[in-house]
Amino acid sequence: MDKRIALEVRQATKKFGGLIAVNDVSFEVHEQEVVGLIGPNGSGKTTMMNLISGALPVTGGYVMMGDTLLSELPPRKIARAGVARTFQLVRVIPAMTVLENVMAGATFGHKRLWGQALRVYSQRQLERVGLADAAEQPMSNLTYIDQKRVELARALAANPTVILLDEWLAGLNPTELQTGIELIRSLRDEGRTIILVEHVMDAIRSLCDRCVVMSSGVKIAEGSPAQVLSDPQVIEAYLGEDYE
Structure with a gap:
C-alpha cells in the first residue's frame, strides 16, 4: 500500500515586489519519505522552505499537512502542527x-x-x-x-512529524558527513518525514527517495536521484556539463 501524503505543496508562489522567487511550484511528500530539494543557488529552495515553515507567507497557492492548511497559519502554530x-x-x-x-x-x-x-x-x-x-x-x-x-x-x-533541513550537512568533514547521513536516515527509520535542501550529492544519492529540482523559482524536474541527476535540463541548469 502506498504511504499517505504527509505534506502537499500546490502552485506555491512567492513574490517580492516584481521578483518572483517561487513560481507555481507543486509537489508532494509522503509519510516517512526523504525528499531532496536541490538546484543552483538563488533557485528558490530556501524560500520554499520558508513558505512551508511559515517564515514567509505565500503570495499564491497553498501548503497542506494532512487536513491542516499550513499556509494560513503563523509559524508558531505550524510548529505545533508538527x-x-x-x-x-x-x-x-x-x-x-x-x-x-x-x-x-x-x-x-x-x-x-x-x-x-x-x-x-x-x-x-x-x-x-x-x-x-x-x-x-x-x-x-x-x-x-x-x-x-x-x-x-x-x-x-x-x-x-515533518523536518525541514536547510543545508544541514554543509561544511562537515567526511567523517562528520557520514555521521550526519546516518543520523538523518535514523530519523526517517523512526517514522519522520524529511525535506532537505542540500548540495552534497553523496548525501542526495544516499538519503533521498525522490528529488525536486528548482531553477529560477520554478520546478524543472522531479523523480528519483538517478533520474534527476541524469536529466539534461538539470545538468545544464545545475550540475554542469562535466558532471558524471
Whole structure:
C-alpha cells in the first residue's frame, strides 16, 4: 500500500515586489519519505522552505499537512502542527546554554513538555547529535558545526512529524558527513518525514527517495536521484556539463 501524503505543496508562489522567487511550484511528500530539494543557488529552495515553515507567507497557492492548511497559519502554530526546521544560516539563542536552546524547541513544539521531563528529553536529543557533554556550556563556546548540531537537536526536541533541513550537512568533514547521513536516515527509520535542501550529492544519492529540482523559482524536474541527476535540463541548469 502506498504511504499517505504527509505534506502537499500546490502552485506555491512567492513574490517580492516584481521578483518572483517561487513560481507555481507543486509537489508532494509522503509519510516517512526523504525528499531532496536541490538546484543552483538563488533557485528558490530556501524560500520554499520558508513558505512551508511559515517564515514567509505565500503570495499564491497553498501548503497542506494532512487536513491542516499550513499556509494560513503563523509559524508558531505550524510548529505545533508538527513541522520543525533548521536554517541555512544557524539561528541559536546566544544568551542561553546549549541545553536551554534545545529545551526551547520542546517547549514550543508539537508535543510540549515542562519541568524535569523537558530537561531529560532535551538531554536525550543532545545525545543523539553527539553533544551530551556540552549541555551546560554557553552557545558562544561552540564551533559553528556544533551550533548546527544544537539547532538539529532543538528541532528534534519539538518532536516533529515533518523536518525541514536547510543545508544541514554543509561544511562537515567526511567523517562528520557520514555521521550526519546516518543520523538523518535514523530519523526517517523512526517514522519522520524529511525535506532537505542540500548540495552534497553523496548525501542526495544516499538519503533521498525522490528529488525536486528548482531553477529560477520554478520546478524543472522531479523523480528519483538517478533520474534527476541524469536529466539534461538539470545538468545544464545545475550540475554542469562535466558532471558524471
